[in-house]
Amino acid sequence: MEIENSTIQSLPPKRRPVAVVALTHIVLVALSLLFALPLLWMLSTAIKPITETMTSPPVWIPSKFLWGNFPAAVTYGSKELGYIPFLVYARNTLIVTVLSVGGAVISNSIVAYSFARIKWPGRDLFFGVTLATMMIPFPVLLVPTFALFKWMGWVGTFRPLWVPAFFGSAFSIFLLRQFFKTIPMELSEAAKLDGCSEFQIFMDVVAPLAKPALAVVALFTFMGSWNDFMGPLIYLVDQSTFTLSLGLQAYQTQHGGTPWNLLMAATLMVILPVIVVFFFAQKVFIQGIATSGIK
């Protein structure tokens, strides 16, 4: 499932008429503009003076670039009672995200290893059930899960947001299992003859070969955790424990008249880490998504 490489496999392309190629480019450029527009508009708003957010027709290129809008957005409302610095939300999000990613990588890989490379009774049936659970809508689980965490006294803490990650997720298990299956069994058998335990084979033979797949799981978990809105909305009570999602929402509603330039600066800061991570891991990321649609 290599996206770039398959281009190479294709037969020598027939020369397409110049007009067709040109038309394709025009359509692509127009659509790119359409798709990029909201993001460019956000950037433009985030760095312009407040007066220029309220003009019609809008100003695209600000008269001066106010990079100071970013620190201003972070400290906006600091004179108000009960002010929570934006950076606290960032720290909270980071805690939840790092714990979730760590938990997901550890648990999903070991579980997927079991599904892919160890034989045990009921394994394939259970794997089928595991796949089927991906169809269960989250709202169905909402009440009992909430009641459970309430009973455990975890409501108001970060635990409901990251502890489940340590117990695996169907999608990640599926993704890793497919990958583990492509690693030749002979490697495991050779290691076994050398006296390696199953856990050593997992750690020293299979896991190192599965780095790209593990990266995909780490990335998806990062995205899920960073983007999660309903989880924090249900479980976080005190505003000082809010994550960025909740923080941004509070930011938009509570101050009422939050100036648009600062709101867009804050929005941009929430989006930016995701985009940065994407650019560093683009290839792995796209492959992961592409694979998820196949069988």
Next chain:
Amino acid sequence: MNRRRDARIGILFASPWIIGFLVFLAYPVVASFVYSFTDFSILRPPRLIGLENYSELVRDEVFYKSLVNTLVYTLGAVPLSTVVAIALALLLNTKVRGMAFYRTIFFLPSLVPMVALGTLFLWVFNGDYGILNDLLRRIHITAPNWLGDPAWAKSTLIMIAAWGCGQAMIIYLAGLQDVPIALYEAAEIDGAKTWAKTRCVTLPMISPVILFNVVMGIIGSLQVFAVPYVMFPGGAPARSTYFYTSYLFDNAILYQRMGFASAMGWVMFIITLLLTLLSLKLSERHVHYEAG
């Protein structure tokens, strides 16, 4: 003996998920079914009340309102996103120069976190200073009141969903690149032009991928929550953006009617199952699976 040992180690390795499956999936599914027959809140322990939650549900106007809103949204968002995602993937698959660049641009929106999507599009659709209305003014179209008119509010959410179709697009693109070149060559020998090739070769060959994306899209759209929650507090205007999950959430957390919310959850479960089965059934004659 090896087999016994394997079984023990296999189950040991799988145990995090066995526990996770039992505690975070199996138990909640069963418990929410049981809770759906009870009157229950954080303050009161569950008390069996038979079918009362369900009989209240069928008489509840807000329930119908939120259900219809959700179905209308799904009916708009899934087809539109599917068409946009396939169209983009087909364009990218023409292998023109700069494909990686275009692919990145089309994909980026799907990375935007839900809440950020909400705040961003409040600004894009802003009636006075929003960029969309400015563009429409330039081509002399009177823009509707996107955020304030019940007839339009849902369509803004549908457009946002289509804007973020990048993940589906990538899956389609991967599917397109798996279509054997030989099929196109055969079609060309038969005199097929671009559109005929698309209709008779490409679409049948990627139909399993379409089915996968549509089913995932339906399941996701039925749960729509975060973007409307941010953009339209309380489902304004006139509850036109009050969705099923919004109502379920409000019942469970806000009104503390957890038995009622559980009944709603199970109804949603059944609706999801039915719609999934319906998609599979309807697609039977159209989805083409390669032998082997």
